[in-house]
Amino acid sequence: MKKNKVLSIDKKHIWHPFTQMKDYETIDPKVIVKGKGVKLYDIDGNEYYDTISSWWTNLLGHQNKKLNQALKKQIKKLEHVNFSGFTHPYAAGLVEQLSKKLPPSLSRFFFSDNGSTAVEVALKTAFQYFQNQGNREKKTFIRLKNSYHGDTMGAVSVGGVDLYHKLYHPLMFETLQADSPDCSNCPKRKSEFTYEARETGCALECFASMEKLLEEKSSEIIAVIIEPIIQAAGGMIVYPFEYLKKLRKLTLEKNVLLIFDEVATGFGRTGSFFAFEKAGVVPDLLCLSKGITGGYMPLAMTVSTEKIYQAFYDDYFSNKTFYHGHSYTANPLACSLAVETLKILEEENLPESQKDTIEFFHNTLKEFGKEKFIADIRFTGFIGAVDVVEDRKSKKSFLPEKRMGQKIYLKSLENGLVLRPLGDTIYWFLPLVIKKKDIKIILEKSLKVIAEAVRE
Ligand SMILES: Cc1ncc(COP(=O)(O)O)c(C=O)c1O
Structure with a gap:
């Protein structure tokens, strides 16, 4: 298709994400x-x-030869099949590889197909975990100011960026907001620049609001959801990993689950395989997507502990089943790409070698x-x-x-x-x-x- 035809169809019919289409009218998109x-x-x-890795997805470069090959190989075998009642070696292979990179406590993998759905799954799993145990008191989440977890309504309900989320307040379920560990705008920061938030010279005063909520309301709180190490869409806010250490300790004490959203940070982007490794703490639920297929195809996972999984495991009529799923769950093409991505990361010793x-x-x-x-x-x-x-x-x-x-x-x-x-x-x-x-x-x-x- 010629450029002018692409542009004319695009301008006449296509509605782009995060775009004021009136602005767009005056600018020819590339x-x-x-x-x-x-x-x-x-x-x-x-x-x-x-420089933005195609919306934070691309890990190993565009047109990566090995990934192209993996896709070609897979397409000759199976492009898609429903994942309820069926399984396939491509999903099993991925779980086998990924397990090697995760702490043993994160042992149950629920597949979906984008970052927002990985978050929806985590929120619903966390809620139902307590419901299945007869705990009806726990009904809300703690989110952080400046947090971003996606654009579906559950993810929006735990978002903290006014520009994206404020309008939808009447539709959101109620959550509690803690302060952001925003070193850049923190009056306590002693260093001239935040850099890696290792020398901010503060006493993590920003943790106080989180502490207060957990001390006063833990009986109502299902989980805290947080982007570890960096609040990405909220402004690339890098914060000290001691925050996560404190958070893990207190959530364990208060019987509150901890959800790490590593949709943006997973698979080496922060210099360690997962961002949470820097803090040396392990969440109860982990959301993964974006880089998982090297940036080739949509795929996501919500990984949970055996303890959470066991709260759903019962006789059929106990009604503890997790009724959730998406058409493209564990798509075989995407799974094969993810297996190859993990293989390349291993072979090239990434991110350490960089x-x-x-x-x-x-x-x-x-x-x-x-x-x-x-x-x-x-x-x-x-x-x-x-x-x-x-x-x-x-x-x-x-x-x-x-x-x-x-x-x-x-x-x-x-x-x-x-x-x-x-x-x-x-x-x-x-x-x-x-x-x-x-x-x-x-x-x-x-x-x-x-x-x-x-x-x-
Ligand atoms: C931390 C985080 N969680 C979730 C999402 C949502 O992912 P998706 O756009 O694939 O729905 C994003 C997207 O940028 C993200 O940065």
């Missing part, structure tokens, strides 16, 4: 027709560094601190972020009308890279196979783009 490694190519032959590259990324990002329009710098593993402001000293932000983030986004495309800001926070969510030379170019281009946008 028509992407190819990907290779860390780059995307449009129909006119222009190339763009995919330690030097990660350090290079962080050190290069630190250089942004020389600019007075950079308010904070944060990073963990392959994820990095900076806040762009008018002036760091006076902490003056740009007026929302200036739409600085949007300006930077459009400029980035002109300069051969995709920066998709969250407000005025510019971030990089790099694939695990990124090379130092690409990081150097990406960050040089990014700084140029940001500086130009600010100057204008």
Whole structure:
């Protein structure tokens, strides 16, 4: 199809996600027709560094030869079958591989097909876990300010970003909100920049509101749901892992389940295989998706402990069955891709083998601190972020009308890279196979783009 035809059909009929379509009318979207490694190519032959790994999914580069091969092999055998009453070696193989990467207590795997459904499953499982034991008191969850767990209504109910969630309040089930461990905006932070939140010099004062809720209301609380190490869509908020240690200890004491949403952080993105490993704590429920298939196909999993599973295990008429499922649950093509993804991570010893590259990324990002329009710098593993402001000293932000983030986004495309800001926070969510030379170019281009946008 020719470019003009794509654009005319698109503009006339397609409604894009997270997009004000009136804005979109005035901007011709890039028509992407190819990907290779860390780059995307449009129909006119222009190339763009995919610095956000195609919405945080891509792990091993576009058009990865081994993943392509795995998909070709699988498509000759079985493309799909219902997963209730049937099973297949591709799901079993995936569970066998993934189990090796998880603590033994996380031993039961429920499949679904995207990050939001992984979260829905976790919320419903946690609720029913207590119901099945006759506990009718537990009926709410703790969510964090700035948290994002997806766009389905359950996930929205435990979300904490006003821009995405506030409007839907009348439809949400009630939850309790704890403060965000937002080092960037914390008056207690002693270091100039947050960096990896290892030297913030604070006493985790931000944990107080969580502590209060758990101390006062634990009899009502089913679970706490949290994105470990980094609140991603809420602004790439990196926080100290001691927060998770405290949270695990208190939730255990108070008989409250702990759900880690590793949809964005799983499979090496934060520099360890799972983000929670950094804190040395284990959740009761774990949500996985995005990178699980290397970014090729939708697949998700909610992993739970044997203890939770056993609360559902009973005679049929006990009515303890988990009545939940999706048409594409454990899709064999996606499972085979996930098996291959895990195999590649193992063979290439990722993310460990990229330690030097990660350090290079962080050190290069630190250089942004020389600019007075950079308010904070944060990073963990392959994820990095900076806040762009008018002036760091006076902490003056740009007026929302200036739409600085949007300006930077459009400029980035002109300069051969995709920066998709969250407000005025510019971030990089790099694939695990990124090379130092690409990081150097990406960050040089990014700084140029940001500086130009600010100057204008
Ligand atoms: C932490 C987290 N959870 C859940 C989701 C939702 O995933 P999906 O977009 O696949 O529904 C996202 C998406 O960005 C996420 O970052």
